[in-house]
Amino acid sequence: MPTILVTGGAGYIGSHTRYFLQQRGYRVVVLDSLERGFREAVPNEILHVLDLRNTETIAMLLKTEKVDAAIHFAGYISVGESTKDPEKYFVNNVSGSLSLFEAMLHADVRKLVFSSTAAAYGVPDHVPIREDQPFAPINPYGESKVMVEKILGWMDKYQDFRSVRLRYFNACGAEPEAGLGERHDPETHLIPLLLTAVQTGKPITLFGDDYPTPDGTCIRDYIHVSDLAAAHIYAVEYLLNAGASDVFNVGTGVGASVKEVLEAVERVTGKPVPFTMGPRREGDPPSLVADSTKLQTKLGWKPQRAELDRIISDAWQFAQSLKTS
Numbered sequence: 001m002p003t004i005l006v007t008g009g010a011g012y013i014g015s016h017t018r019y020f021l022q023q024r025g026y027r028v029v030v031l032d033s034l035e036r037g038f039r040e041a042v043p044n045e046i047l048h049v050l051d052l053r054n055t056e057t058i059a060m061l062l063k064t065e066k067v068d069a070a071i072h073f074a075g076y077i078s079v080g081e082s083t084k085d086p087e088k089y090f091v092n093n094v095s096g097s098l099s100l101f102e103a104m105l106h107a108d109v110r111k112l113v114f115s116s117t118a119a120a121y122g123v124p125d126h127v128p129i130r131e132d133q134p135f136a137p138i139n140p141y142g143e144s145k146v147m148v149e150k151i152l153g154w155m156d157k158y159q160d161f162r163s164v165r166l167r168y169f170n171a172c173g174a175e176p177e178a179g180l181g182e183r184h185d186p187e188t189h190l191i192p193l194l195l196t197a198v199q200t201g202k203p204i205t206l207f208g209d210d211y212p213t214p215d216g217t218c219i220r221d222y223i224h225v226s227d228l229a230a231a232h233i234y235a236v237e238y239l240l241n242a243g244a245s246d247v248f249n250v251g252t253g254v255g256a257s258v259k260e261v262l263e264a265v266e267r268v269t270g271k272p273v274p275f276t277m278g279p280r281r282e283g284d285p286p287s288l289v290a291d292s293t294k295l296q297t298k299l300g301w302k303p304q305r306a307e308l309d310r311i312i313s314d315a316w317q318f319a320q321s322l323k324t325s
């Protein structure tokens with residue numbers, strides 16, 4: 001079986017993808033700085049603690065481990081933080097990626113799956129969003145991903161460097177049986193914060209109920225992290241089978257409002273969620289829902305755990321395991 005390098009394999013989506021790659025029989029090498037990842041999310045024997053900017057060391061690692069393809073998750077992911085410190089986002093997300101690509105070229109590894117984001121579309125003209133909607137990021141985080149997507153386009157054209165760019169919508173859920181789930185510090189994402197509110201009794205603030213949506217709260221496409229991980233495996237297999245560079249949205253195609261997610265959390269946990277209604281958060285588009293027809297028809301991917309209650313039930317199981325561990 002081929003060997004896959006996973007950068008950011010100690011992070012949320014990276015750790016789930018590493019797990020499913022190994023389940024499928026791949027040899028996996030994980031690279032993570034552990035600045036934001038969790039050591040316990042990766043088996044020790046495959047973890048290399050390294051910053052992406054160590055180009056030469058990474059090139060050596062790729063050669064000695066005989067890596068066939070890479071899945072590149074490593075990067076900062078917080079929209080809010082990116083607006084406070086844009087330069088930090090460009091250094092980490094763009095320079096880090098460039099260093100990895102340079103190492104890959106040195107080692108003659110020319111297949112890459114890249115973590116991109118729905119933030120690349122900004123406030124879209126049409127929902128559900130297709131991949132051919134133009135780039136229009138409204139924050140430095142989204143811009144950093146767009147920059148890397150563009151670099152990959154040129155590398156495809158002139159350096160025979162093939163990539164699949166996956167634009168994620170709202171990753172959520174967990175794989176509690178594998179001890180994996182969502183943990184960020186500080187946490188900013190809706191579902192873990194709703195679950196924490198249930199656990200602690202401290203109210204969560206909901207960001208605005210005056211949007212042009214049926215109940216006034218923002219609509220998002222919540223995609224189970226294990227379905228997202230599966231999309232990476234389809235993508236890397238497509239590249240290993242000599243597929244051409246391409247871009248795919250990864251979402252369920254079904255939107256849920258903030259209030260609907262809150263109600264689902266109440267159903268699953270059997271407890272009320274304490275909350276207060278606050279003002280809008282800057283930069284939140286009213287509605288982001290994926291059209292993932294392309295991923296389904298071209299690569300044969302289908303979400304298996306699309307129901308909100310299932311997603312929340314997995315996340316809840318993981319949150320409870322954290323509390324007791």
Ligand code: UFG
Pocket residue numbers: 077078079117118119141169170171188189190191193204205206207208218219220258281284288
């Ligand atoms: N929300 C609240 N209260 C909170 C946190 C979130 O009401 O305490 C709301 C947000 O306003 C938003 C929804 O819940 O309407 C989801 O918010 P998240 O922060 O969980 O996720 P985002 O949609 O903001 O962000 C996600 C990804 C980003 C990506 C972005 C694309 O996490 O990486 O989608 O717009 F950039």
